[in-house]
Amino acid sequence: MSQGILNQLAPMSPKFYVSNDERIMKNFSETGGVKSIFGEKFFYQRWQPFIYACIIGLLHNHKVPFENRGNDKISPKVFDYQTIISNGYETMVTVILCVVSLSDKGYNILSDPQLINNDISEYANGGFEILNRKLDNNEIEGITYFLSEVKNRDNLN
């Protein structure tokens, strides 16, 4: 019996560096267990800032492959795609559609959940790189940043 890509992705987990989890995912979300740098959290669950970073990577077509970074290891499993599908089905579909759109393999990538996971993780990695740069330059001063960032996306298209 044939299985859709969402079912195949569900048990897999996205990849991200521990540093990005600590500095961005935990800081931006209430389940992170650390005090927010903003004094207030914007996202509720840890997958949300991950997907946000992925969207930023997709918007900038900035895909960064994983490499050996010494002390900065790949995070052990924090959540799987099932969590994202259960809590944000359309968001997850949107991300997959965008990955299809940018993939050299075109629609064929939809036959390879491993490759989709890899692409999603690498776009998120690229998004984290952009967000880290903004944090370094103090461009993210509070939760109002997220709304202004969305407003400013008009310039991207």
Next chain:
Amino acid sequence: MRINSIRLLNFLPFKGEQIIDFTDGLNIVNGNIGSGKSNLFNSFYWCLFNKIYVTDEGWEQNPDPFEIINASVLDNIVEGQEIEFGVFIDLETDDVDSGITINYSISRICSITRENQDIKLIKNEFDLYYDDPDEGSTHFSNNEASNIIDIDIFPELLSDYVWFQGESIDKLIDLEKSESFKNIVDTISYIDYYEDIQKVLNLTERKIDRDYRKKLNKNTKDKKRFDEIDLELTKNERIIDNCEPQLDNLQEEIDKYKVKREELKEKLYNKDETEELIKKRDLNQDSYKKILLKLEYLDEEYKRNYIDKWMLKGLSPLIKNSLDKMTEFEDWRTSQIDKEQNLPEDVPGDQYLHKMLNEELCMICNRDAVQGSIEHNHIKSLLNRKEKSKVLSPEVENLNTTITQLKHFPSRILNNISEVDTEIKEYRERDADLTKRKTFLYNEKRKIEKEIKDFEGKLGTSIDNTSINTRRIMEGITKYDSLISKKERDLTYNEAQIRESKSKIERLRKELKDLEVHDSTEIIESQQLDVINDLKLTIEKTIVLEYKKLIKDIEKRSNDYVSEILSHNTSIKAKIKIDPDDNTIEIVDQDGEELNLLNTGHKTIIKMSIINSIISKSSEYKNQPYPFVTDAPTSSLGEKDTISYLKLVSTIFGQSIVMSKDLFGNMDEIKKTIKIGSIYELNPKKVDESKESTLKNTFTLISKV
């Protein structure tokens, strides 16, 4: 008494060990709001009396040591580490008679440790060492040390008036209530000495009288009458012994009930205004809460929309592109099927086959095809031939399933994204609208709070929801009326009993005199009793006269202080008038007319002048000057009043320690006119400069200026 130094060890904001040396004259500790002035003030009280003053709450006796230790030190304690914290005070007192100076070292020290993640208190000690030139060094701890402080160094009852927070001055002396002045005079005055003499005289009189009656019993003109009088005297003495101790208790209870009744009457008197203010406040609070709730919902809605929809903005081109790619796949798949199923034109399609099955007739060869027949089954097997591809692989079919799942989404997502800008605009408008409303209500709230505070200031009590329950107030007043009447009746009865017994005793004693036998064995106690009686009368008159004189002196001195502080101010000519009979204080103008329009600053000056005059008077009589320690006493005074006040304080007190935020701007002016002992500054610092200023990350650094 003179304070030489205070050493603070990890106490409240004072991290590590920090020392302040004090000298004679005015010692100034300057610091901004939140720099640790009140905590420094508290360090004196905690060390000597184990209590601290909590702003807006009042005194807290025996505070939790974990609230006293420096927060940063407590936060960073590691397993097995022991940390000490506390306060050390070095002071000295002069014995005026002997001229000897005694040095005291007083310390209250606690210690904590961390064991198995738990933080435990392992030491809480209070010690006092004194260095007497004759007796050498002596050590006392805990209760004994507290007794020495209270009796020999600094009575705790007095401390509230000599060491006080600017904020608490209203509680120390209330111009509206005569009881508060009586309390302070009773606490500080020397009248109690005379009362002690009275007590001694009464005891002596009783003892001599007993001896006198014993002797008279042995040698009297009329034994039978003597026995009768003796019995009667004993009976009346017992009545006095029973009634006298009750007088003070009864008076105390009556005063207490009167104060409570007065408070209730004031509430009733101000009922309408109170009701209106509370209604206004409640309405505002209600609207404010609703707005906050609406803003909270809006915030939640905003975050939810952001995650579900808004953050996808900008992805539309990619989504459109993905739709093209999926269509590309579908086209490719159809072309594959068409290639495989390239059927001849005469082969009927599914629609035609269904028609044949329904009519049970093969329309190609015109043969019957009854249901269940070979012909019917053959026609049926030709159905769905396009779908039954033999060429497409399971992988392609899986992909087809995925694309079938996904291809419905792009149009919906694109539609959602197209609404984002409008939704954000609407959100911003709603947010701005609610925020504007919130600001308006907040300003209104502050205005109402100020109105309430002013009103409470006028009332001298706080207003709350219970204060407008008229029935309850009336019940309370009736209850106190009846309690006061009952206690007053008891008091009158007791006083009458005592008066009657005393007069009987006086008459009986005279009669006893007549029973004396005037021969060679004259009773000496008879003459002694006459002398004691004269003395008692004299002391009684003296107490009344001295009390009146003391009140007059306090009144005069208070007025001198007020005019000295306000000497630069020509517009206010306020005079203090104290009635020695009922202890009421009135502020009058030059013509003796009551002044009602005084501001808080002037009232503070008047109160502090009265307190200072009583303390200076008490210091003179008791021959024991005390250092004056105060936190923020001048916050309600103007610049010139502040300087005049400090000048006055430094004249009255040999040593004074004043903590303030207002003095550095006037330092040149202060130095010109006042003898300055030392100046220290309190500065808040961060433990870790890179982190934010939390309680755990800040401490106060004391530096000498």
